[in-house]
Amino acid sequence: xxxxxxxxxxxxxxxxxxxxxxxxxxxxxxxxxxxxxxxxxxxxxxxxxxxxxxxxxxxxxxxxxxxxxxxxxxxxxxxxxxxxxxxxxxxxxxxxxxxxxxxxxxxxxxxxxxxxxxxxxxxxxxxx
Numbered sequence: 001x002x003x004x005x006x007x008x009x010x011x012x013x014x015x016x017x018x019x020x021x022x023x024x025x026x027x028x029x030x031x032x033x034x035x036x037x038x039x040x041x042x043x044x045x046x047x048x049x050x051x052x053x054x055x056x057x058x059x060x061x062x063x064x065x066x067x068x069x070x071x072x073x074x075x076x077x078x079x080x081x082x083x084x085x086x087x088x089x090x091x092x093x094x095x096x097x098x099x100x101x102x103x104x105x106x107x108x109x110x111x112x113x114x115x116x117x118x119x120x121x122x123x124x125x126x127x128x
Contacts, residue, residue, distance in 0.1 A: 008066060010073025017074035018091050022067050026098060029056075029063060057105030064102030071095035 006012060007021050033056040036042075042049040072092050079088035 004066065007070035008073075010070055010075075010077050012070070012074055014071075014074045014078040014087065014091055017071045018095070022071050022095060022098065025063065025067065026101075029060065054109045057102075057109045061102035061106045064098040068095045068099040071098075 007017060010017065012021065033052065037049065037052055040048065040052065042052050072095055075088040075091040075095075078091075079085060
């Protein structure tokens with residue numbers, strides 16, 4: 001829990017906050033859910049696939065808030081310590097990608113559930 005709090009408060013160096021807690025976690029989280037889909041057989045079960053997707057998107061929203069806040073605060077500390085405005089601004093702006101991904105995913109889950117179910121319950125979606 002200390003690791004989560006330390007990142008949230010921006011106490012890790014910017015390189016760790018951005019590369020490890022940001023990009024690496026973002027890709028690993030997607031990989032975990034891809035593996036869950038593969039090993040659960042969800043690609044042949046539309047309803048299960050939508051449920052897994054919904055869990056992925058909701059969890060991504062929470063993770064992206066944690067990532068963005070931690071990266072933003074770490075970038076702020078980095079700027080104060082080094083005076084390097086460019087890297088700080090780049091990290092802050094790029095971290096917005098995480099939060100935008102989380103918000104778009106949450107929108108789809110909360111407001112477009114019926115569309116997801118209708119698409120994934122159509123067998124022609126999975127055929128070439």
